[in-house]
Amino acid sequence: MAALILFGATGDLARRMLLPSLYGLHADGLLAAGFRIVGTARSALDAAGFRALAAEAVATHAPGLDRAGLPAFLDRLAYVRLDARDAAGFARLAEAAGETVAIFLSTAPDLFAPTIAGLAAAGLAGDGVRLALEKPLGSDLSSSKAINDAVGALFPEERIFRIDHYLGKEAVQNLLALRFANSLFEPLWRADSIAHVQLTVAETVGLEGRGATYDGVGALRDMVQNHMLQLLALTAMEPPARLSAGAVRAEKVKVLDALRPIAAAEVERLTVRGQYVAGAVNGAPVPGYAEELGHPSATESFVALKLHIDNWRWRGVPFYLRTGKRLARRTSEIVIAMNPVPHSIFGEAGLRANRLVIGLQPEESIRLVLMAKVPGLDRDGMRLKPVALDLVDRAALAESRRRIAYERLLLDLVEGRSTLFVGRAEVEAQWAFIDQVRAGWATTGMAPSPYVAGSWGPPEAFALVGRDGVDWNG
Numbered sequence: 001m002a003a004l005i006l007f008g009a010t011g012d013l014a015r016r017m018l019l020p021s022l023y024g025l026h027a028d029g030l031l032a033a034g035f036r037i038v039g040t041a042r043s044a045l046d047a048a049g050f051r052a053l054a055a056e057a058v059a060t061h062a063p064g065l066d067r068a069g070l071p072a073f074l075d076r077l078a079y080v081r082l083d084a085r086d087a088a089g090f091a092r093l094a095e096a097a098g099e100t101v102a103i104f105l106s107t108a109p110d111l112f113a114p115t116i117a118g119l120a121a122a123g124l125a126g127d128g129v130r131l132a133l134e135k136p137l138g139s140d141l142s143s144s145k146a147i148n149d150a151v152g153a154l155f156p157e158e159r160i161f162r163i164d165h166y167l168g169k170e171a172v173q174n175l176l177a178l179r180f181a182n183s184l185f186e187p188l189w190r191a192d193s194i195a196h197v198q199l200t201v202a203e204t205v206g207l208e209g210r211g212a213t214y215d216g217v218g219a220l221r222d223m224v225q226n227h228m229l230q231l232l233a234l235t236a237m238e239p240p241a242r243l244s245a246g247a248v249r250a251e252k253v254k255v256l257d258a259l260r261p262i263a264a265a266e267v268e269r270l271t272v273r274g275q276y277v278a279g280a281v282n283g284a285p286v287p288g289y290a291e292e293l294g295h296p297s298a299t300e301s302f303v304a305l306k307l308h309i310d311n312w313r314w315r316g317v318p319f320y321l322r323t324g325k326r327l328a329r330r331t332s333e334i335v336i337a338m339n340p341v342p343h344s345i346f347g348e349a350g351l352r353a354n355r356l357v358i359g360l361q362p363e364e365s366i367r368l369v370l371m372a373k374v375p376g377l378d379r380d381g382m383r384l385k386p387v388a389l390d391l392v393d394r395a396a397l398a399e400s401r402r403r404i405a406y407e408r409l410l411l412d413l414v415e416g417r418s419t420l421f422v423g424r425a426e427v428e429a430q431w432a433f434i435d436q437v438r439a440g441w442a443t444t445g446m447a448p449s450p451y452v453a454g455s456w457g458p459p460e461a462f463a464l465v466g467r468d469g470v471d472w473n474g
């Protein structure tokens with residue numbers, strides 16, 4: 001019987017996302033009869049303990065799912081206690097798992113190498129076994145290369161599934177449909193028509209008890225290095241010839257390689273770092289970053305950047321990125337801001353350039369903001385207002401269950417589809433870009449500026465776009 005092995009099975013990601021997602025797939029009949037999930041971690045648990053943990057995870061993190069299928073789901077679960085540095089444990093794991101189709105590593109990066117070696121020694125890296133790797137894949141280019149080398153020595157690239165959970169989000173799929181299933185936008189999707197692009201990933205949460213792993217990492221490496229650069233690559237890439245992993249990755253990596261490096265002399269002009277101080281989010285008071293952490297820190301919980309992609313399509317088009325914790329509202333969106341009309345016959349009043357706003361969360365949406373006439377006789381001249389055309393089929397959306405991004409990714413992993421996973425060249429291009437921004441921060445001693453929790457980040461983030469005559473959307 002086929003099995004999925006889950007490393008880090010008692011950890012935060014497994015509880016919040018992986019086990020609820022696997023249950024979602026089970027509940028929809030998408031896991032084959034007899035398919036088994038073998039959890040492994042250092043915790044001293046037995047199978048019954050792991051099942052109790054999984055039941056609790058489903059109840060807490062997927063409360064909307066019908067619980068009727070839970071007993072049969074729990075029957076699929078097994079648990080093997082394992083210390084990644086103990087070779088003997090891997091033999092027990094191999095025996096418990098039997099025919100393994102996929103292995104998911106959600107462990108600390110320093111355990112990657114010993115884990116892979118243990119898997120190989122126990123015969124678990126054999127033909128057909130796919131290996132999924134969860135971030136962080138290193139902390140800079142050289143540590144990322146070391147992980148990729150260690151993994152690549154035992155698994156061929158086509159069987160390595162690097163996770164970026166943003167690629168599993170419904171709205172990200174929709175971005176591909178919008179761009180490549182319509183001919184309307186493609187002629188406009190370039191510097192001739194587009195004034196600038198904005199990417200925002202705003203969170204209201206703070207450290208969520210993850211201070212020990214987040215501090216010292218910060219928003220640039222936690223969010224921009226992966227999720228935001230992937231969103232940027234999908235937004236900016238050339239049309240791939242097909243939807244295969246190879247074709248899509250090849251196009252994304254060209255964009256990432258074309259990112260204009262930000263030199264130390266420019267970091268203060270092109271980047272913003274922030275850290276929240278006490279404030280209120282959604283009306284509730286919240287402590288500052290340092291208070292949550294328990295000590296002062298120079299880690300940024302907010303970052304904004306102005307980027308350029310040096311290629312024909314995007315010549316001169318700024319890409320503004322911002323992400324942060326404890327911001328005013330949870331929202332993620334991509335804004336394509338079109339050029340203004342070349343000449344206005346309506347005067348200046350009320351005329352705004354068109355925008356295409358692709359909302360990722362909390363709701364998926366695609367809105368095309370156009371100018372329209374306000375009804376009336378217009379004795380004092382025609383009045384205009386922006387109206388939003390909603391391109392998402394709300395009725396269809398209401399009928400389908402809102403899925404966790406990991407459901408799609410886990411199903412693709414088990415069934416062997418790798419288009420929504422990240423290739424080695426992409427991860428390394430992402431790190432190369434991030435490393436030089438960090439080097440610039442270190443050279444100039446650029447420290448995070450304070451922002452009040454519940455705001456939209458430090459004033460410098462407004463100045464970053466304001467200098468170009470741009471406002472953040474929203």
Ligand code: BG6
Pocket residue numbers: 203222223
């Ligand atoms: C993770 C980051 O990758 O993404 C977290 O490590 C962040 O810090 C999370 O909160 C955001 O994911 P989502 O799906 O809630 O936008």
